[in-house]
Amino acid sequence: MIDTHMHADARSGEDFEQMYLAGIDCAITCSYYPYKIPQDIVLLNHLNRILELDTKRASEQGLDLKVALGIHPTNSNVNPEKIFESLYEWIETEQIVAIGEIGLEDLTDNEVSIFKQQLDIADETNSKVIIHTPRKNKSEVLKVILDIIPEHISEKQAVIDHINPKVIGDVIDCDCMLGLTVQPQKMDKFEAISILDEYGFDKFLLNSDISNKPSDPLSVPKTVRELTRQGYGKGEIEKVSHKNAQKFFNL
Numbered sequence: 001m002i003d004t005h006m007h008a009d010a011r012s013g014e015d016f017e018q019m020y021l022a023g024i025d026c027a028i029t030c031s032y033y034p035y036k037i038p039q040d041i042v043l044l045n046h047l048n049r050i051l052e053l054d055t056k057r058a059s060e061q062g063l064d065l066k067v068a069l070g071i072h073p074t075n076s077n078v079n080p081e082k083i084f085e086s087l088y089e090w091i092e093t094e095q096i097v098a099i100g101e102i103g104l105e106d107l108t109d110n111e112v113s114i115f116k117q118q119l120d121i122a123d124e125t126n127s128k129v130i131i132h133t134p135r136k137n138k139s140e141v142l143k144v145i146l147d148i149i150p151e152h153i154s155e156k157q158a159v160i161d162h163i164n165p166k167v168i169g170d171v172i173d174c175d176c177m178l179g180l181t182v183q184p185q186k187m188d189k190f191e192a193i194s195i196l197d198e199y200g201f202d203k204f205l206l207n208s209d210i211s212n213k214p215s216d217p218l219s220v221p222k223t224v225r226e227l228t229r230q231g232y233g234k235g236e237i238e239k240v241s242h243k244n245a246q247k248f249f250n251l
């Protein structure tokens with residue numbers, strides 16, 4: 001299995017071990033700094049830590065940790081230039097599999113500007129992007145995101161994440177991949193399965209988004225096992241357990 005969105009910097013080696021033992025071979029960890037950023041260097045340190053330290057901590061437990069880096073919308077109060085310089089380097093040296101997570105949270109001018117610039121970098125470097133949608137005002141923010149994406153990048157290069165039953169109807173017709181985050185307080189495995197049941201398995205990626213907030217490191221295996229228990233076809237299950245992610249991120 002592949003967990004397509006997590007925050008390894010906020011989690012323990014014990015979590016990585018549990019995930020690996022439950023059948024997760026590979027996970028993608030995304031950038032998100034949950035504290036104040038007093039100086040720009042703090043965010044750059046966060047990104048380098050993910051790349052250099054967290055990948056090593058995960059691999060010690062058997063977990064192959066891939067990396068997506070970028071400026072999370074809630075971290076948009078930085079001068080982005082230094083980060084963008086590094087982004088180009090990480091893409092060039094193939095140290096990251098996507099730019100992410102990026103997106104919008106409160107729709108501030110700063111957020112919108114940094115989001116658009118990162119989409120342009122992805123377009124220029126032919127990179128994939130992982131796009132965050134917020135817990136509050138999800139539907140409103142999602143509409144803005146859906147307007148912005150095609151002005152900057154092919155929808156085929158983007159995954160829009162944290163999609164739930166309330167907003168699925170707004171995004172199902174776009175060409176983006178869609179992320180289903182199975183997480184306490186966000187969406188349970190049965191809601192995720194109801195979406196797959198209605199819309200098919202081709203467009204979706206599963207993830208836990210484990211972070212410093214209430215999280216379940218095993219939410220992907222639990223959802224996959226529930227699909228098996230309910231008798232869904234092996235070929236369909238494999239799409240959301242790993243095949244869609246392998247294909248989209250070239251893993």
Ligand SMILES: [Zn+2]
Nearest residue numbers: 030032101209
């Ligand atoms: Zn996240």
